[in-house]
Amino acid sequence: MRKRVKKFVPTYYAKNIYEVDPIFFKAIGVETVLLDLDNTLASYKELTASDRTKEYLKKLIDLGLKVYLVSNNRGKRVREYAESANLKYIAGARKPLRSRTKKFLKNEEIDLKGVMMVGDQILTDVYFANRLGVKILLTDKLVSEDQWTTRFNRIIDRPLRRRLHRKNKLKEWHTYGSRTEES
Numbered sequence: 001m002r003k004r005v006k007k008f009v010p011t012y013y014a015k016n017i018y019e020v021d022p023i024f025f026k027a028i029g030v031e032t033v034l035l036d037l038d039n040t041l042a043s044y045k046e047l048t049a050s051d052r053t054k055e056y057l058k059k060l061i062d063l064g065l066k067v068y069l070v071s072n073n074r075g076k077r078v079r080e081y082a083e084s085a086n087l088k089y090i091a092g093a094r095k096p097l098r099s100r101t102k103k104f105l106k107n108e109e110i111d112l113k114g115v116m117m118v119g120d121q122i123l124t125d126v127y128f129a130n131r132l133g134v135k136i137l138l139t140d141k142l143v144s145e146d147q148w149t150t151r152f153n154r155i156i157d158r159p160l161r162r163r164l165h166r167k168n169k170l171k172e173w174h175t176y177g178s179r180t181e182e183s
């Protein structure tokens with residue numbers, strides 16, 4: 001696969017975050033989880049964290065993982081959601097640009113080696129994480145609806161995803177630790 005395409009290949013893939021056993025993160029050496037918000041953790045219409053989300057986040061935090069929201073969405077939306085989930089956050093992150101997140105992680109004294117991004121978009125989340133040099137778990141979108149701002153990205157995301165799938169570049173999260181996963 002050419003280098004240009006490599007930037008779009010995720011470390012792992014999951015249908016959605018909620019199917020991922022929190023142990024997975026620990027098992028592959030993750031210490032910090034950066035979560036995309038819209039269509040990864042919640043629908044853009046969910047203004048506050050649901051019980052399901054809170055329960056899942058609690059499992060991550062109980063395992064000693066640091067969890068942050070990293071969203072391109074605007075301040076108010078992200079702030080209100082993050083506060084309801086009791087998470088620190090970056091709003092207006094400008095993914096795939098790295099500077100804001102890099103600065104934030106530096107302030108938090110987070111080592112990039114132990115970081116994994118979780119997101120539903122190849123053009124923003126996967127490309128962003130690969131450029132930043134952190135692990136990335138790609139998910140499908142959580143619900144079918146998108147905010148208008150992401151509709152354009154989907155036009156590129158869909159064929160790209162099909163191609164990655166065809167080329168066997170979407171490594172399912174639950175294959176971690178298995179000997180057959182090496183390719």
Ligand SMILES: [Mg+2]
Binds near residue numbers: 036040
């Ligand atoms: Mg998203």
